[in-house]
Amino acid sequence: MKPVSLIQFLIEERRAGHINAELSLLIEVVARACKRIAVATGKGALGGVLGEAGTGNIQGEAQKKLDVISNEILLEANAWGGHLAACASEEMEDPQQIPDGYPKGQHLLLFDPLDGSSNIDVNISVGTIFSVLRCPDGVTEPKAAHFLQPGTTQLAAGYVVYGPATVLVLTFGHGTHEFTLDREVGSFVLSRRSIRIPEQATEFAINMSNQRHWQAPMQRYIGELLAGKTGPRGKDFNMRWVASMVADVHRIVTRGGVFYYPLDAKIEKQGGKLRIMYEANPMAFIIEQAGGAATTGRQRIMEIQPTGLHQRVPVFLGSKEEVELATRYHLDADGVVG
Numbered sequence: 658m659k660p661v662s663l664i665q666f667l668i669e670e671r672r673a674g675h676i677n678a679e680l681s682l683l684i685e686v687v688a689r690a691c692k693r694i695a696v697a698t699g700k701g702a703l704g705g706v707l708g709e710a711g712t713g714n715i716q717g718e719a720q721k722k723l724d725v726i727s728n729e730i731l732l733e734a735n736a737w738g739g740h741l742a743a744c745a746s747e748e749m750e751d752p753q754q755i756p757d758g759y760p761k762g763q764h765l766l767l768f769d770p771l772d773g774s775s776n777i778d779v780n781i782s783v784g785t786i787f788s789v790l791r792c793p794d795g796v797t798e799p800k801a802a803h804f805l806q807p808g809t810t811q812l813a814a815g816y817v818v819y820g821p822a823t824v825l826v827l828t829f830g831h832g833t834h835e836f837t838l839d840r841e842v843g844s845f846v847l848s849r850r851s852i853r854i855p856e857q858a859t860e861f862a863i864n865m866s867n868q869r870h871w872q873a874p875m876q877r878y879i880g881e882l883l884a885g886k887t888g889p890r891g892k893d894f895n896m897r898w899v900a901s902m903v904a905d906v907h908r909i910v911t912r913g914g915v916f917y918y919p920l921d922a923k924i925e926k927q928g929g930k931l932r933i934m935y936e937a938n939p940m941a942f943i944i945e946q947a948g949g950a951a952t953t954g955r956q957r958i959m960e961i962q963p964t965g966l967h968q969r970v971p972v973f974l975g976s977k978e979e980v981e982l983a984t985r986y987h988l989d990a991d992g993v994v995g
């Protein structure tokens with residue numbers, strides 16, 4: 658069969674009425690920017706891209722050089738596009754307006770320019786995560802409040818993994834699709850259409866070093882997985898933790914499984930580890946569109962009304978039956994009858 662390029666796929670989606678011309682252009686621009694990030698990432702020690710930037714972001718996290726470079730690539734690419742009203746990033750406290758004199762569009766773009774920063778210097782997969790929302794009508798200079806829309810309103814979401822291959826996974830709410838970068842030709846090519854995540858799982862991803870800080874229902878649930886064949890679940894589970902959410906999620910999108918970053922005593926005050934607007938919501942959209950589930954352990958992630966651009970939430974996502982079971986344990990412990 659003839660390979661389908663990302664551009665051809667976007668034309669198909671426009672014809673099907675799933676996206677308009679402006680959203681198609683926005684995705685093209687983001688994909689092009691991600692190709693530049695892939696090139697920068699691939700330079701490694703030879704490109705001066707490893708190590709600390711010597712600055713901190715709004716979340717008090719030390720920025721790596723590649724965090725800053727990736728953020729600048731995405732900002733620069735999108736400022737020119739004419740498809741955006743504003744964008745927001747993990748690396749910036751407030752939304753970035755489109756500079757005066759540049760054409761403006763109707764969309765809001767949110768991104769985690771480089772996910773899995775702690776893995777850059779050790780040459781393990783990192784990625785970019787993004788989410789697209791509609792700018793409310795009549796708003797010409799969108800502020801943070803205009804971005805605070807529940808995940809159910811997302812028009813598009815995607816991530817790019819910079820791994821052995823560079824892979825883009827995308828949804829417009831009509832299935833989840835995967836594109837692989839053909840490095841020789843320089844374009845993304847459709848590699849899997851309408852991905853389905855198996856409902857059952859035998860693999861889980863969690864940072865086990867936090868175990869002693871977890872809440873009781875999480876202790877119970879993971880304890881049962883660890884008990885394997887001889888425990889109440891009656892089967893063995895394997896464990897993986899890359900510590901780049903993009904890579905852990907991509908494994909699930911490829912062969913099933915579950916990913917948990919639950920609330921624990923260490924991070925209780927901040928509400929969780931992962932950021933709802935540019936990590937949890939786009940990943941939840943992608944996973945649900947592939948037949949999986951995504952909750953905080955207590956509610957569906959995409960139904961949360963966000964209260965802050967950099968708000969954090971617990972994340973349970975992946976194979977439906979596992980996420981539902983872990984969520985039920987939490988609701989049971991809370992005394993919620995369902």
Ligand SMILES: O=P(O)(O)OC[C@H]1O[C@](O)(COP(=O)(O)O)[C@@H](O)[C@@H]1O
Pocket residue numbers: 747769771772773774775864900901902903
């Ligand atoms: O270091 P920990 O606690 O295992 O956390 C790993 C998690 O943190 C993150 O790295 C956060 O992303 P950033 O690198 O964008 O800050 C996720 O990708 C990953 O799942």
Ligand SMILES: [Mg+2]
Pocket residue numbers: 769771772773902936
């Ligand atoms: Mg991240």
Ligand SMILES: [Mg+2]
Pocket residue numbers: 724747769770771772773774
């Ligand atoms: Mg990041």
